[in-house]
Amino acid sequence: MSPLPPPADLRLPSIDGLRAFEAVARLGSFERAADELHVSASAVGKRLATLEELLGTPLLVRSGKVLALTAEGKEYLASVSAALGLLAQVPLHRRAVQRQQRLRITTPPTFARQVLVPQLAGFTQVHPHVELEVMLSIPFVSAASGAETDIEVRNGDASADDGTVLMHDVVLPVAAPLLLSRLPAMRSPADLEHAPLLRTPLEPWVRWFEAAGLAWPEPSRGPKLVDLGLTLESAVSGQGVALARPSLARDWLLSGALVPLFEPAQRVLATPVNLYFLMPFSAQGAAAEFAAWLQQACHSVAQAGLAAISGVAGEKFRDD
Numbered sequence: 001m002s003p004l005p006p007p008a009d010l011r012l013p014s015i016d017g018l019r020a021f022e023a024v025a026r027l028g029s030f031e032r033a034a035d036e037l038h039v040s041a042s043a044v045g046k047r048l049a050t051l052e053e054l055l056g057t058p059l060l061v062r063s064g065k066v067l068a069l070t071a072e073g074k075e076y077l078a079s080v081s082a083a084l085g086l087l088a089q090v091p092l093h094r095r096a097v098q099r100q101q102r103l104r105i106t107t108p109p110t111f112a113r114q115v116l117v118p119q120l121a122g123f124t125q126v127h128p129h130v131e132l133e134v135m136l137s138i139p140f141v142s143a144a145s146g147a148e149t150d151i152e153v154r155n156g157d158a159s160a161d162d163g164t165v166l167m168h169d170v171v172l173p174v175a176a177p178l179l180l181s182r183l184p185a186m187r188s189p190a191d192l193e194h195a196p197l198l199r200t201p202l203e204p205w206v207r208w209f210e211a212a213g214l215a216w217p218e219p220s221r222g223p224k225l226v227d228l229g230l231t232l233e234s235a236v237s238g239q240g241v242a243l244a245r246p247s248l249a250r251d252w253l254l255s256g257a258l259v260p261l262f263e264p265a266q267r268v269l270a271t272p273v274n275l276y277f278l279m280p281f282s283a284q285g286a287a288a289e290f291a292a293w294l295q296q297a298c299h300s301v302a303q304a305g306l307a308a309i310s311g312v313a314g315e316k317f318r319d320d
Contacts, residue, residue: 015087017051018080020044021059025077028067055212066132101286104133107153110229111275112136114248116153122292130286139202139226150287151279151294155202156275164291166274167298169245169270171208172309174258179238188266189214199224200231203272211270231259246305247273247298252284253308260309267309 023033024044025246034041052059059073069077107116124132135149143221158165173192180186184194189212197205197219208214225231232249234256235242242249244258250259260267276295279287 011054013051014047017054018084019174020047021051021073022077022080022084023026024048024060024067025069025073030067077221081087090143094271098279099207101129102133103151103153103290104149104285105290106135106149107135108139108155108275108317109136109227110232110248111153113229114251115298116294119301122297123239123293124135126293127286127289128192129289132290141170151277151291153277153294155274155275156273158274159274161278163276164295166295167275169272169275169302171203171210171243171245171272172267172269173261174235174243174244174249175261176236176238176257177259179235179240180259180261186261189262189264189268192241192252194224194260197243197245198222198234198240200228201226201246202228203231205243207272208243208268209272212268236276246309248305250301250305250308253278253305 019037020033020043024030025038027033027036030041033042046059055072055076057072058070059076060067061070062068093228103193105116108291116134120134124130137152137154138153153166154161154163167193173189175186175195179195184191186192186195192214199205199219199222201224203214204218206218223234223236228245230249231242232244232252234240235244236252241261242258246253249258275298277291279291
C-alpha cells in the first residue's frame, strides 16, 4: 500500500528552527542555545522568529531576563522533542557515521588470507575512519559482473587491464618433508620426473619448466585445484609438489611444513603471473590511501617471503 500524499496545506518548519526552539526551551537562554548549536545568539533568535511566524503563534515570552514557554509552546515542545529524538536515533544522522568512509575491496582468497588480512591492522590503526569490507573473488570471474567494488585485486596480466602491479614475486617448487622422505633424492630440477606435481591453472608449471631448462609439458595427472591456497594445503598434507610463491607460503616455509626443493645452487626461481589491482582512475581519499598502503605492504611481504627461503642469496634466477 502506497503512503497517502501530505495535505495540501502542510507547511513543515526547518530542522534548524526546531533545534533552536528546543535548545532555548531546555536551556532557558539564547546564548546557551547558541553555544550548543555553534551559531550566534542572533541566529538562534532569527530561527525562532521564523518558526513562530510559520506557526502563527508565539512559543516563548520574555519576562525580564527570564524566558518562559507559552501554553502553545509547552504543547509544541513535547511534539518537537519527540520528533528530534526519533531523528537522533537514525545512525546516518550522527557525525561519527557521516565521517566514516566505506571502502569495498575484492581480492583472491589466498592473497586475502596470507597477505592482506595479516597486514590489515597496519592500515586500520592509521585510518580508523575507514570502514573496510573485504570480499573474496572467484578465479576467472571478474568482480565487475557482481557487486560493485572500490579496489579489485587480480591475478594475471596487469597491462591488459591497465592495472597496477602489487608485487614482483617468484615461484619455486616446495613440498612437505613427509613426501620428500618417500621420494628419491631431489637434487636438481630434472629429478621432479619422479615426483607427483600438484596442478592449478593459477600457477602453471610450464613457465618454471622453461626457466629450469626442461622441455616438459604441463602436468596432466592428478586433481586440478583452482585455488592457490588449496594447492599449498595439498602440498602441506604431502599429496605432491607445489609451485609456490614465497609471499603466500612463507608461514609454512618458516614453520618447516613446506621446504624448497633441491640444493641451493640448483634452485630456480621463475617469475609468476603478477598480482595487480584496479581502481577508478579518479579515485581519491580512502581508496587512494588504501592503494598506497597496499603496495607498500605487498612489497614488505614479498621481501619477507624471499627471506623465508633458505639460502636464497646467490640462487639462480631467470626472468623470462
